[in-house]
Amino acid sequence: MAMRILSPLAFAAALAAVSPAFAADDLAAGAAAVRDRALTDSTAWDVAESLTSEVGARMVGSPAMERARDWGVAKLKELGFENIKVEAFTTPAWSRGAESAEVVGPWPHKLSILGLGGSSSTPAGGITAPIVVFKTYQAMLDQPPGALKGKIAVVTQSMGRTQDGSSYGAVGVQRRAGAPEAAKRGAVGYLIRSISTDDTRLPHTGGGAPGGIPAAALSTPDAELLERLAARGKPVMVKLDMQSAANPGAAAWNISGEIRGKEKPDEVIVIGGHLDSWDPGTGAIDDAAGIAITTAAAKLAAQPGKPKRTIRVVMWGSEEQGGSSGAYLAAHRDEVGKIVVAGESDGGAGRIWSVSLPKAGADHAAMVAFKSALPKLKVAVSRAAPAEGGADISGIISAGAPFVDFNQDMNRYFDLHHSADDTLDKIDPAELAQNVAVWAAFLYTVANSDVDFRTAAPKP
Amino acid sequence: MAMRILSPLAFAAALAAVSPAFAADDLAAGAAAVRDRALTDSTAWDVAESLTSEVGARMVGSPAMERARDWGVAKLKELGFENIKVEAFTTPAWSRGAESAEVVGPWPHKLSILGLGGSSSTPAGGITAPIVVFKTYQAMLDQPPGALKGKIAVVTQSMGRTQDGSSYGAVGVQRRAGAPEAAKRGAVGYLIRSISTDDTRLPHTGGGAPGGIPAAALSTPDAELLERLAARGKPVMVKLDMQSAANPGAAAWNISGEIRGKEKPDEVIVIGGHLDSWDPGTGAIDDAAGIAITTAAAKLAAQPGKPKRTIRVVMWGSEEQGGSSGAYLAAHRDEVGKIVVAGESDGGAGRIWSVSLPKAGADHAAMVAFKSALPKLKVAVSRAAPAEGGADISGIISAGAPFVDFNQDMNRYFDLHHSADDTLDKIDPAELAQNVAVWAAFLYTVANSDVDFRTAAPKP
Numbered sequence: 016m017a018m019r020i021l022s023p024l025a026f027a028a029a030l031a032a033v034s035p036a037f038a039a040d041d042l043a044a045g046a047a048a049v050r051d052r053a054l055t056d057s058t059a060w061d062v063a064e065s066l067t068s069e070v071g072a073r074m075v076g077s078p079a080m081e082r083a084r085d086w087g088v089a090k091l092k093e094l095g096f097e098n099i100k101v102e103a104f105t106t107p108a109w110s111r112g113a114e115s116a117e118v119v120g121p122w123p124h125k126l127s128i129l130g131l132g133g134s135s136s137t138p139a140g141g142i143t144a145p146i147v148v149f150k151t152y153q154a155m156l157d158q159p160p161g162a163l164k165g166k167i168a169v170v171t172q173s174m175g176r177t178q179d180g181s182s183y184g185a186v187g188v189q190r191r192a193g194a195p196e197a198a199k200r201g202a203v204g205y206l207i208r209s210i211s212t213d214d215t216r217l218p219h220t221g222g223g224a225p226g227g228i229p230a231a232a233l234s235t236p237d238a239e240l241l242e243r244l245a246a247r248g249k250p251v252m253v254k255l256d257m258q259s260a261a262n263p264g265a266a267a268w269n270i271s272g273e274i275r276g277k278e279k280p281d282e283v284i285v286i287g288g289h290l291d292s293w294d295p296g297t298g299a300i301d302d303a304a305g306i307a308i309t310t311a312a313a314k315l316a317a318q319p320g321k322p323k324r325t326i327r328v329v330m331w332g333s334e335e336q337g338g339s340s341g342a343y344l345a346a347h348r349d350e351v352g353k354i355v356v357a358g359e360s361d362g363g364a365g366r367i368w369s370v371s372l373p374k375a376g377a378d379h380a381a382m383v384a385f386k387s388a389l390p391k392l393k394v395a396v397s398r399a400a401p402a403e404g405g406a407d408i409s410g411i412i413s414a415g416a417p418f419v420d421f422n423q424d425m426n427r428y429f430d431l432h433h434s435a436d437d438t439l440d441k442i443d444p445a446e447l448a449q450n451v452a453v454w455a456a457f458l459y460t461v462a463n464s465d466v467d468f469r470t471a472a473p474k475p
Numbered sequence: 476m477a478m479r480i481l482s483p484l485a486f487a488a489a490l491a492a493v494s495p496a497f498a499a500d501d502l503a504a505g506a507a508a509v510r511d512r513a514l515t516d517s518t519a520w521d522v523a524e525s526l527t528s529e530v531g532a533r534m535v536g537s538p539a540m541e542r543a544r545d546w547g548v549a550k551l552k553e554l555g556f557e558n559i560k561v562e563a564f565t566t567p568a569w570s571r572g573a574e575s576a577e578v579v580g581p582w583p584h585k586l587s588i589l590g591l592g593g594s595s596s597t598p599a600g601g602i603t604a605p606i607v608v609f610k611t612y613q614a615m616l617d618q619p620p621g622a623l624k625g626k627i628a629v630v631t632q633s634m635g636r637t638q639d640g641s642s643y644g645a646v647g648v649q650r651r652a653g654a655p656e657a658a659k660r661g662a663v664g665y666l667i668r669s670i671s672t673d674d675t676r677l678p679h680t681g682g683g684a685p686g687g688i689p690a691a692a693l694s695t696p697d698a699e700l701l702e703r704l705a706a707r708g709k710p711v712m713v714k715l716d717m718q719s720a721a722n723p724g725a726a727a728w729n730i731s732g733e734i735r736g737k738e739k740p741d742e743v744i745v746i747g748g749h750l751d752s753w754d755p756g757t758g759a760i761d762d763a764a765g766i767a768i769t770t771a772a773a774k775l776a777a778q779p780g781k782p783k784r785t786i787r788v789v790m791w792g793s794e795e796q797g798g799s800s801g802a803y804l805a806a807h808r809d810e811v812g813k814i815v816v817a818g819e820s821d822g823g824a825g826r827i828w829s830v831s832l833p834k835a836g837a838d839h840a841a842m843v844a845f846k847s848a849l850p851k852l853k854v855a856v857s858r859a860a861p862a863e864g865g866a867d868i869s870g871i872i873s874a875g876a877p878f879v880d881f882n883q884d885m886n887r888y889f890d891l892h893h894s895a896d897d898t899l900d901k902i903d904p905a906e907l908a909q910n911v912a913v914w915a916a917f918l919y920t921v922a923n924s925d926v927d928f929r930t931a932a933p934k935p
Contacts, residue, residue: 216895435676
């Protein structure tokens with residue numbers, strides 16, 4: 016059998032013909048290697064441990080938020096990020112003062128409450144009024160104007176446990192929108208069963224539309240106690256004493272660091288989590304986890320060699336009370352056309368169970384390589400569900416940036432969310448590492464390819 | 476084949492020969508019927524619901540305890556008990572004032588604490604001192620006198636989850652005995668990881684030996700935070716501000732009602748739970764459940780007809796801070812020889828998984844009948860474990876009263892015990908009913924037989 020010797024020119028031509036396949040194989044091998052390093056890497060855990068231990072709770076407008084800003088800059092520097100920026104903005108911020116609630120009749124009970132962000136204060140010394148319990152939010156909405164005059168409206172609708180967290184959107188309306196609806200009907204106070212799936216005495220706070228009346232969340236057992244007391248048919252009197260303050264222009268910052276691309280540094284992947292938190296816990300699952308996952312994933316995706324495109328990690332500065340998304344868009348509007356893809360990790364630290372890719376680009380060789388890394392991580396690529404984005408990337412999405420969703424298992428998330436129970440011990444290190452592995456494999460394949468997720472030219 | 480006709484005399488003799496067997500069969504059938512009624516009866520749930528909703532938390536020495544007393548008398552009357560008694564005594568009682576704790580350096584954190592019963596107050600304005608963390612109680616005991624001078628000692632030993640609750644006795648010593656040990660070594664404050672199996676931010680209180688220093692329980696996540704901060708090697712400063720009051724002679728009451736026996740009314744079965752509770756929750760599993768189980772079981776055991784012996788249900792009045800056991804013995808010392816058997820339900824509302832009968836009497840036909848009711852309830856009769864009694868019957872036990880244990884599944888008990896999470900929703904109605912069924916079958920067979928559990932004559 017004769018040997019065929021290729022000329023140098025023919026050899027180069029042959030190589031060129033197969034190079035896309037070779038490149039895809041290289042990307043797949045690289046993604047698998049990045050994934051496997053992520054599964055044993057402790058960076059994300061260390062970041063979450065550091066933020067929750069050395070800063071703790073960090074409400075926008077509080078001194079802790081300034082410490083969080085300094086922590087973020089120092090952490091990005093320590094991890095080797097470049098081009099670190101602190102982009103200042105101002106935003107309205109609510110802050111909690113002393114709060115208490117109790118049943119004063121027919122039998123006294125102390126109640127566990129947390130005021131909702133945006134709540135009004137009571138007069139000094141509090142208010143005492145009879146309650147009216149509604150087992151659904153709709154039942155309260157069905158009341159005519161004036162029907163709740165002088166009463167404290169109590170809505171006790173419960174929330175189901177869901178993997179995709181969709182019950183939050185559905186039931187959360189009683190927290191987000193209820194206070195002005197109660198006020199419109201004459202109520203002098205508004206209490207809800209916490210938007211939560213737990214059964215502890217810890218209430219869950221969160222933002223609510225201001226209604227000019229005091230508004231608070233009851234713990235699940237306290238909401239059920241009020242239902243039982245009301246069912247006895249005698250007037251149930253509740254005293255609320257709630258103080259808070261509102262700052263119309265609190266200082267806030269979006270903080271970012273980059274791994275600069277070595278070939279196309281102005282093509283940017285924008286990912287991150289939010290640095291601010293509510294006040295009762297230490298903001299571990301919401302959202303030290305997101306900060307930790309995206310920071311660690313970016314670092315891992317840049318090993319062993321720098322990527323072709325730039326990966327930017329953003330620590331958004333005011334997700335809970337709003338403001339960071341708009342501020343980020345305002346500061347980066349001119350750059351939106353250069354955003355390759357945006358992603359946000361703000362669903363806790365539960366394992367990722369599915370990925371929703373932008374349709375454009377989903378079948379590119381780089382995404383084929385990415386998807387080849389997923390079976391080991393037990394992640395499905397969703398065919399049906401489109402990506403929805405997240406609060407902090409909603410600004411740049413609205414301006415045309417493509418975006419991806421990594422859907423985390425939220426079955427346990429609302430046991431902890433916005434409560435004193437949001438602490439580091441609730442993060443499972445193995446689940447956290449699985450998140451990092453998915454993100455790192457994605458970043459690696461996108462940053463080292465020319466995949467284009469844009470469906471159209473960016474909006475002007 | 477010739478027929479044999481028995482003479483009337485021979486017939487009566489034959490009947491007499493088999494009558495013990497007939498009696499045992501009747502008892503077994505009666506026990507099974509009582510058991511089955513108990514499984515669908517709502518009395519216990521209704522009692523627990525009423526006590527937790529209409530009284531709530533009830534510390535000895537508090538106004539709520541007076542309401543609990545009135546509730547107990549009214550409830551026994553409503554359920555048809557006779558010979559209702561309120562036996563007054565006095566006992567030392569501790570009461571909680573305002574409490575707060577925070578890490579003030581190197582990074583500020585609010586801490587979730589509950590003072591231990593018996594704790595001293597801090598001076599007004601609190602104390603601030605560096606902490607020393609011990610991961611085991613023994614490690615603190617190993618310190619020489621003076622080693623903790625000016626420090627706040629922190630013991631973070633954790634507690635394992637056990638079906639029989641035995642880890643409470645082992646690990647609980649750091650709560651019960653630690654404050655004076657810390658004080659002896661110079662400590663100015665004493666903090667423990669809650670004696671608990673949960674991971675919520677809710678601390679668990681309980682009685683502790685007074686050490687002349689402030690002593691409190693940290694929630695599990697707070698104890699772990701202090702461990703992490705201390706591991707960084709910088710001094711960790713904690714501020715404690717704790718106020719409390721001690722009443723050396725608080726009014727208390729043991730309340731009882733009877734179903735009087737129709738044949739031997741002076742032979743008495745003494746059962747019950749304790750009416751007092753700690754203050755953070757509503758005393759549902761500790762011990763509205765015990766009150767509910769024993770009250771409902773007594774009522775069910777007396778249907779359809781009154782029993783031969785008397786069944787007495789006692790609502791002991793000061794278990795948590797001590798006093799009711801001694802007071803009960805003092806008031807009933809002359810009667811101890813007439814106590815057929817004593818039993819206490821104070822392990823929550825988890826299902827009964829085993830029964831420890833007194834050895835004497837365990838093979839009596841009445842107990843054979845009782846045991847025949849148990850397989851359906853998935854209850855084992857323990858061959859190895861002797862009954863241990865309980866806090867409130869320890870007085871009469873020490874004077875010679877025989878006693879029985881119904882061992883409840885305590886796997887979840889210490890998630891809730893002595894915390895704000897001890898609320899009605901933690902009681903599973905089906906598990907509560909299983910408890911009632913076991914107790915009711917036992918009461919029925921003992922109260923309708925002549926089983927004698929005494930091993931010797933009562934002590935004089």
